[in-house]
Amino acid sequence: MKTAVFSTFGIVAAAAAQVTYQNSSQTILRTDSGAYGPEIEELHYYYQQWPIGIAVSSTGRIFASYTRGNYTFTLGEAVNKTAEVPYPSSDLNLPVSQLNTSWNGISFGSGNSTGLISVQAVYITPESGSRPETLWVVDTGRPTITGEDGAPSMPYAQPGGPKIIGVSLANNTAYATYTFPSTVHYPDSYMNDIRFDLRPNITNSGKGIAYIVDSSDEGRPGFIILDLGTGESWRRLTQHPSVLRVDRDVPSYQGRPFYQRTIGIPIQTLREGLDGIQISPDGSRIYYSALTTNYLYSIPTANLLTPPTDPLAELAAANNVTNHGQRGGNANGFEGDSNGLIYQLMPEHNAIYYYDPADLQTKPFVRDPRIIWPDGASIAEDGYLYMNINQLPYQPLWNNGSDLRTWPGAVLRCKLPGSGTKIMSLG
Ligand SMILES: *[C@@H]1O[C@H](CO)[C@@H](O)[C@H](O)[C@H]1NC(C)=O
Ligand SMILES: *[C@@H]1O[C@H](CO)[C@@H](O)[C@H](O)[C@H]1NC(C)=O
Ligand SMILES: *[C@@H]1O[C@H](CO)[C@@H](O)[C@H](O)[C@H]1NC(C)=O
Ligand SMILES: *[C@@H]1O[C@H](CO)[C@@H](O)[C@H](O)[C@H]1NC(C)=O
Ligand SMILES: *[C@@H]1O[C@H](CO)[C@@H](O)[C@H](O)[C@H]1NC(C)=O
Ligand SMILES: *[C@@H]1O[C@H](CO)[C@@H](O)[C@H](O)[C@H]1NC(C)=O
Ligand SMILES: *[C@@H]1O[C@H](CO)[C@@H](O)[C@H](O)[C@H]1NC(C)=O
Ligand SMILES: *[C@@H]1O[C@H](CO)[C@@H](O)[C@H](O)[C@H]1NC(C)=O
Ligand SMILES: *[C@@H]1O[C@H](CO)[C@@H](O)[C@H](O)[C@H]1NC(C)=O
Numbered sequence: 001m002k003t004a005v006f007s008t009f010g011i012v013a014a015a016a017a018q019v020t021y022q023n024s025s026q027t028i029l030r031t032d033s034g035a036y037g038p039e040i041e042e043l044h045y046y047y048q049q050w051p052i053g054i055a056v057s058s059t060g061r062i063f064a065s066y067t068r069g070n071y072t073f074t075l076g077e078a079v080n081k082t083a084e085v086p087y088p089s090s091d092l093n094l095p096v097s098q099l100n101t102s103w104n105g106i107s108f109g110s111g112n113s114t115g116l117i118s119v120q121a122v123y124i125t126p127e128s129g130s131r132p133e134t135l136w137v138v139d140t141g142r143p144t145i146t147g148e149d150g151a152p153s154m155p156y157a158q159p160g161g162p163k164i165i166g167v168s169l170a171n172n173t174a175y176a177t178y179t180f181p182s183t184v185h186y187p188d189s190y191m192n193d194i195r196f197d198l199r200p201n202i203t204n205s206g207k208g209i210a211y212i213v214d215s216s217d218e219g220r221p222g223f224i225i226l227d228l229g230t231g232e233s234w235r236r237l238t239q240h241p242s243v244l245r246v247d248r249d250v251p252s253y254q255g256r257p258f259y260q261r262t263i264g265i266p267i268q269t270l271r272e273g274l275d276g277i278q279i280s281p282d283g284s285r286i287y288y289s290a291l292t293t294n295y296l297y298s299i300p301t302a303n304l305l306t307p308p309t310d311p312l313a314e315l316a317a318a319n320n321v322t323n324h325g326q327r328g329g330n331a332n333g334f335e336g337d338s339n340g341l342i343y344q345l346m347p348e349h350n351a352i353y354y355y356d357p358a359d360l361q362t363k364p365f366v367r368d369p370r371i372i373w374p375d376g377a378s379i380a381e382d383g384y385l386y387m388n389i390n391q392l393p394y395q396p397l398w399n400n401g402s403d404l405r406t407w408p409g410a411v412l413r414c415k416l417p418g419s420g421t422k423i424m425s426l427g
Contacts (some may be wrong), residue, residue: 004019028052030223034350037366038414043386044238044276045082046409049073053193053376054388054411055122057134057169060380062411063087064388065119070096074119075137084406090170092116099143100155104225107155108187109141116366117142117161121376122191124169125182128198128427130207132170138191138212139163144397151264152175152397154217161396164194164210164226178210178226184233188218192272192334195279195286198427202283205229208427211304213237214270221245221273224306225300226377233309242321243274243296245357249292251330251348253393255373259419276334276341280357281423287324287342287355289331294345296310296324296331296355296362327362335377336386337420345374352377352387383421385415 015404024031027226034059038349042139044062049072062078073093074085096117101108108135110117121138125131141161142154145195166176185191192215207229214221237243249268259267275291287298303317310316331344331353342355343365350373351367358404373392379385389412394404 018057032376034369035367036364037352037368038417040366040368040370040412040414042410043413044078044082044372044411046084046390046411047085047407049076050390050392050405050409051375051388052390053119053138054119054378054386055124055376056378056384056386058126058133058381060382061169062386063122064411065122066375067140067186068096068099068118071266072096074116074139075122075239075397078411079275080139086175088167091173093329101158102155107145108154108158109143109155111141111158111160112297113160113163113177114174117141118164123196124279124378125196126197126381126424126425127170130200131198131427132168132175134175134198135167135169136194137165137167139165140190140192142190147264149244149264150401153264157185157189158187159185162189162191162214164191167201168213176228178228178231178233180226180233182226184224184235185214186216186220188216188220189214189224190216190272191224191417192275193277195277197279197283198424199283200383200427202305203227203229211277211279211301213251213277213288215272216290217271217273217277219271219273223274223286223288235306235323236306236314236317237299240318240321241296242323243290244352245271245273245290246292246294248332248389251292253347254350255312258393262397263401271305276331276344278334278336279423279426280336281340281425282335283426287334287336288358289334289344290330291331294326294329296322296327296342298322316369324360326353327375329353332374334374336423337385338423339416339418339420341417341420343377344377345377345387347373347393348358352385352415365417368412370410370412379420379422381424383416383419385409385416386413 052062073086077087210226212224306313350371391405
């Protein structure tokens with residue numbers, strides 16, 4: 001397209017604005033600024049490793065997780081505006097040489113139940129009478145490994161490797177570890193996020209419950225429920241329609257239709273199932289959705305808590321799923337505040353929306369051209385929502401081996417509406 005020059009009645013305006021292709025700065029037409037909502041602060045920059053999960057403590061400490069790959073550590077703490085260091089120690093972050101094994105020619109993730117293999121998510125629960133403020137670490141036990149042909153793949157999990165670890169933020173020591181039997185965490189499961197209800201009266205054992213999403217690309221997503229007192233775990237809603245990916249869903253990122261190009265695999269679309277999870281402030285309901293759907297769902301926690309010994313547990317759960325309708329796009333991770341708003345990261349819109357259970361509608365919260373793939377989010381006790389920006393659609397894994405990301409990644413934060421803050425009501 002050629003440069004257009006404005007002229008009025010045949011007289012070329014000397015210093016007239018030029019309206020050129022892809023430059024609308026001088027147009028008289030209405031334009032989309034790409035932004036709305038509260039002020040965004042750039043709080044931290046990532047220059048070493050691209051992050052996935054984030055959790056911010058009561059004193060403002062920032063923790064990040066990084067799935068592996070060849071990264072030297074998988075759990076870190078920001079020590080200044082531009083650097084993070086391994087957390088709680090380098091020793092606990094297994095070296096790259098120990099992330100996977102193979103048996104009879106089949107690759108498996110490490111079965112090490114103490115060392116950190118590949119951490120997907122982190123979540124902080126506040127200090128309570130019976131517990132210190134705790135950083136909960138979700139280790140998938142499934143790193144991405146690269147074969148001799150350069151093709152990446154994710155080996156099956158080995159029992160022990162996939163685990164939940166509780167780290168006390170008071171003494172920076174891991175004080176609890178939970179692993180799963182292979183009937184609950186399948187070899188092709190992938191634990192993507194976690195929420196807690198630590199109230200003593202929720203379980204007989206009195207130590208609270210963890211609700212975990214299994215997003216398994218391989219096709220058996222569902223919920224994993226973990227009793228933190230007994231260590232027992234069970235599944236619910238495995239392969240229920242509400243937890244499955246929408247097959248061949250083509251999202252748009254930065255205005256471009258997206259297909260996944262992975263070396264060694266035909267061109268495909270994203271395959272993750274159940275991904276976003278958030279618990280209501282009264283602990284009665286879990287909101288959730290798959291990455292590739294436009295629909296938001298929820299289920300009463302009572303239906304997740306029912307033990308698998310109840311023969312009607314699955315049927316009752318399946319019958320009690322609520323479809324809250326469409327929300328205007330795909331959503332990645334969720335968060336939630338003390339007002340009961342369900343925040344959803346919307347990578348197609350460079351935005352965060354929230355669902356308001358009070359009037360049954362999804363609403364805009366914040367949008368900005370800097371929000372290029374919001375990944376983890378964390379609402380802290382200071383009333384801010386913190387989010388990781390990691391440019392995920394530009395990673396080599398999805399772009400035929402080319403790394404199209406540009407440093408740095410970032411932690412952005414913005415103030416919540418209506419004096420919303422971290423949910424403190426669940427113990
Ligand atoms: C867009 O046009 C304006 C006015 O001519 C000019 O100042 C600006 O540098 C241009 N921006 C780009 C990105 O070309
Ligand atoms: C990891 O692999 C990438 C791509 O091959 C390479 O650019 C990078 O330097 C490696 N990082 C480490 C820490 O080995
Ligand atoms: C930030 O911390 C890193 C790691 O400890 C250190 O190497 C770097 O010099 C620090 N940067 C600043 C600006 O303090
Ligand atoms: C996995 O780990 C084993 C043992 O450390 C190693 O020999 C192998 O090359 C690794 N990669 C694959 C793809 O199995
Ligand atoms: C598991 O990881 C821990 C912590 O890094 C390490 O001390 C231990 O030797 C590992 N265990 C095995 C069996 O490799
Ligand atoms: C750290 O705190 C946890 C939880 O309160 C406690 O169980 C553990 O003994 C403490 N460890 C150390 C080394 O102080
Ligand atoms: C647990 O106790 C809280 C008050 O701490 C109460 O609001 C809630 O209804 C109780 N939950 C159950 C399942 O009994
Ligand atoms: C569905 O959930 C409600 C609570 O919201 C509960 O009262 C009801 O018993 C549940 N129904 C089934 C079939 O589990
Ligand atoms: C990936 O890159 C290779 C090498 O440049 C090229 O031959 C192939 O066509 C590319 N595949 C896709 C799906 O873009």
